[in-house]
Amino acid sequence: MAETKYRKVYVDVFALMRQDGMLLPKGFIWEDGAKYKIDRVRHAAPAASTKVGGRGIRYTVVIGGQEQYLYREEDDRWFMEAPVYQ
Amino acid sequence: MLMKKFIEKDEKAMERTILHCDMNNFYASVECFLNPDLKPYPVAVCGSVEERHGIVLAKNYKAKACGVTTGEAVWQAQQKCRDLVIVPPHYEEYMKFSKAARKIYEDYTDQVEAFGMDECWLDVTGSVGIYGDGEKIAQEIRERIKFELGLTVSIGVSFNKIFAKLGSDLKKPDAVTCIPKERFKEIVWPLAASEMLGVGRATEKKLAACGVRTIGTLATWPVEFFEKKFGKFGVALWLFANGLDESRVAAADASVPVKSVGHGTTALQDLENAAEVWRIMLALTQEIGHKLYTYEKRACGVQIDVRDNKLFTKQWQCPLPHPTQSASEIARTAFDLFCRSYEWRNPIRSVTVRAINLTAQNTPYQLDLFCDPLHTEKTEKIDRTVEDLRLRFGMDIIRNACLLDNPKMSSGGGPQVIMPTGVPT
Numbered sequence: 477m478a479e480t481k482y483r484k485v486y487v488d489v490f491a492l493m494r495q496d497g498m499l500l501p502k503g504f505i506w507e508d509g510a511k512y513k514i515d516r517v518r519h520a521a522p523a524a525s526t527k528v529g530g531r532g533i534r535y536t537v538v539i540g541g542q543e544q545y546l547y548r549e550e551d552d553r554w555f556m557e558a559p560v561y562q
Numbered sequence: 563m564l565m566k567k568f569i570e571k572d573e574k575a576m577e578r579t580i581l582h583c584d585m586n587n588f589y590a591s592v593e594c595f596l597n598p599d600l601k602p603y604p605v606a607v608c609g610s611v612e613e614r615h616g617i618v619l620a621k622n623y624k625a626k627a628c629g630v631t632t633g634e635a636v637w638q639a640q641q642k643c644r645d646l647v648i649v650p651p652h653y654e655e656y657m658k659f660s661k662a663a664r665k666i667y668e669d670y671t672d673q674v675e676a677f678g679m680d681e682c683w684l685d686v687t688g689s690v691g692i693y694g695d696g697e698k699i700a701q702e703i704r705e706r707i708k709f710e711l712g713l714t715v716s717i718g719v720s721f722n723k724i725f726a727k728l729g730s731d732l733k734k735p736d737a738v739t740c741i742p743k744e745r746f747k748e749i750v751w752p753l754a755a756s757e758m759l760g761v762g763r764a765t766e767k768k769l770a771a772c773g774v775r776t777i778g779t780l781a782t783w784p785v786e787f788f789e790k791k792f793g794k795f796g797v798a799l800w801l802f803a804n805g806l807d808e809s810r811v812a813a814a815d816a817s818v819p820v821k822s823v824g825h826g827t828t829a830l831q832d833l834e835n836a837a838e839v840w841r842i843m844l845a846l847t848q849e850i851g852h853k854l855y856t857y858e859k860r861a862c863g864v865q866i867d868v869r870d871n872k873l874f875t876k877q878w879q880c881p882l883p884h885p886t887q888s889a890s891e892i893a894r895t896a897f898d899l900f901c902r903s904y905e906w907r908n909p910i911r912s913v914t915v916r917a918i919n920l921t922a923q924n925t926p927y928q929l930d931l932f933c934d935p936l937h938t939e940k941t942e943k944i945d946r947t948v949e950d951l952r953l954r955f956g957m958d959i960i961r962n963a964c965l966l967d968n969p970k971m972s973s974g975g976g977p978q979v980i981m982p983t984g985v986p987t
């Protein structure tokens with residue numbers, strides 16, 4: 477069985493800067509222009525993505541009932557891991 | 563007696579808990595992390611990938627298994643390992659990982675002492691009550707480095723810096739090795755003397771010549787023997803071997819100790835006049851300025867090495883008028899030094915420029931009466947802009963016009979990653 481490959485996709489993010497200093501992503505725009513709403517942020521902690529080679533604060537977000545990872549890098553760029561279908 | 567005095571003194575001191583954290587195959591691991599496509603292949607990070615000059619700076623385990631060693635020439639490595647992937651170093655990325663690791667260490671103690679970019683000592687004596695014992699802290703750090711940075715680290719846990727460092731070398735990668743006081747003799751003493759920090763190749767030879775091959779022999783022979791043979795240094799080695807090293811872990815100092823930054827190249831054709839040397843030097847110092855900038859250091863002096871086509875090497879050094887990061891200033895000083903010192907008997911084969919006596923970027927310094935600080939500031943602003951561009955877009959985004967198309971120097975550019983045949987990029 478071939479291992480699924482992933483690529484790093486940088487996305488535009490709508491975020492809420494809360495008064496307590498916490499930055500909460502609310503939605504994002506995928507590379508094809510499609511907009512997605514983040515229903516909930518479950519968890520946020522430093523983590524590395526070995527799939528695509530990136531690291532930062534990893535937000536576990538719920539989009540359309542599905543859990544996804546959204547990473548914020550040190551320079552405030554946001555990326556996601558997208559599977560590559562061959 | 564000297565020996566008795568040391569042992570008594572030690573018993574009074576409080577036992578410390580020291581960790582030595584060593585990131586495995588650091589440069590190569592960072593490259594493979596940032597580009598996961600590299601992972602299945604043997605990878606070597608090579609300095610100056612010029613045709614005649616490059617050397618291996620770091621390699622991953624797959625390359626190591628083929629016999630590739632640090633410091634050897636690229637062509638030698640390629641002979642041993644035909645599908646070796648060569649990547650150029652990305653120092654600013656390594657710097658970011660180094661700083662991120664340090665941040666993790668600083669969650670456990672403010673006594674963190676860097677030893678190169680990839681190694682640190684931590685004195686966690688004051689934190690063991692809060693976080694559990696040394697081993698528990700070490701395991702937690704190991705897990706966090708893997709989870710948060712995507713890299714592996716080997717950690718040695720002991721009661722002094724020397725054994726902590728030794729412990730981190732015993733099991734690799736991604737491992738913790740404890741050398742507790744009660745058991746250090748059975749763990750450390752059977753090891754070769756060269757395993758101990760401080761015993762370099764020359765010392766190892768001298769020790770072997772008098773029959774000292776293991777750390778145990780070094781420890782159990784009378785200290786007077788080593789004092790007579792090596793002086794103070796011999797006493798230090800004897801103390802180390804007996805677990806009596808008391809050197810402190812230096813308190814937080816965010817800068818990475820880099821002693822000098824150099825860059826050399828072998829010309830594609832021999833250099834025959836000063837103008838050609840100038841262009842090479844200017845090209846070399848671009849890289850140096852870039853590294854100084856990423857390391858946040860200024861150079862106080864310059865050293866040049868010139869090798870002629872009869873392979874005679876000469877070395878000269880001189881101070882810089884004031885501490886600087888400026889590539890063009892270092893180039894000018896290096897070139898002046900060259901013109902003053904080199905007598906043209908033979909054409910030149912290779913040139914190395916080294917920025918020496920580095921100080922932290924923010925160290926205040928004395929202005930001299932005859933230099934124009936405004937002019938210096940302007941030059942530095944230009945250099946800084948150039949550096950910012952390079953950090954964002956790579957080394958080749960901007961360069962001096964006279965460096966375009968230098969027929970005697972191989973270009974530092976070309977493909978960022980040279981992939982072996984058959985690998986999808």
Ligand SMILES: [Mg+2]
Binds near residue numbers: 584586588
């Ligand atoms: Mg290392």
